Amino acid sequence: MERAQSYLVVDDDADVLKAAATALMRPGVHVEAVASPEGLAAKAQGAAAVLLDMNFAAGARSGAEGFDALAALQDADPSLSVVLMTTYGGVALAVEALKRGAVDFVLKPWRNEALADAMAAAARLTAERRAGAPLNLDDLERRAIERALAIHEGNVSRAALALGLTRPALYRRMARHGL
Structure with missing residues (x-):
């Protein structure tokens, strides 16, 4: 189906x-x-x-x-x-x-x-x-972070929880992607 x-x-x-x-x-x-x-x-x-x-x-x-x-x-x-x-x-x-x-x-x-x-x-x-379109892991990760932040209205703690990350880990990934 x-x-x-x-x-x-x-x-x-x-x-x-x-x-x-x-x-x-x-x-x-x-x-x-x-x-x-x-x-x-x-x-x-x-x-x-x-x-x-x-x-x-x-x-x-x-x-x-x-x-x-x-x-x-x-x-x-x-x-x-x-x-x-x-x-x-x-x-x-x-x-x-x-x-x-x-x-x-x-x-x-x-x-x-x-x-x-x-x-x-x-x-x-x-x-x-x-x-x-070839899959690009960095693009997918960036989009997932952006989406989680948008859904949780910029609340990093809640976005990290939704992504299964610690807050410091999310901050590191955000910095890597320029977010």
Whole structure:
């Protein structure tokens, strides 16, 4: 039996989250909705694809917050495919999104089938990238430490416990990885 693919949808509008989750729900697909880009890299761990809004502050239209979140996701997992979405967009913004590493760009309101197709294509790309990426123990260790710290909101003692390390051992590994 195949494991369900996990999509992460990030938008500050509860109605958009509900609509996207409904549009993306398919057999073999699990959709998680998140209202903020805070701690997104940890939440996206293991996701097949991310659908990310570009604006989170009231009145924002520049997409800066979305670009910042995209960069954080790419730093945490370069193989993860991200589809950016916005209500306020045009060709220039879409081109900029693709230049910065998004795999697709969707305007709200979307057509449900087009959104599902974009996310399925993004998930396939993530799988291809991960299958071809050689495993690097240092990268895996760094990501595990970053994830534990994010989950435990920077509390080193709790992160060390979750990782099965002593606090001094975690501090040494954090120093080795520049964390």
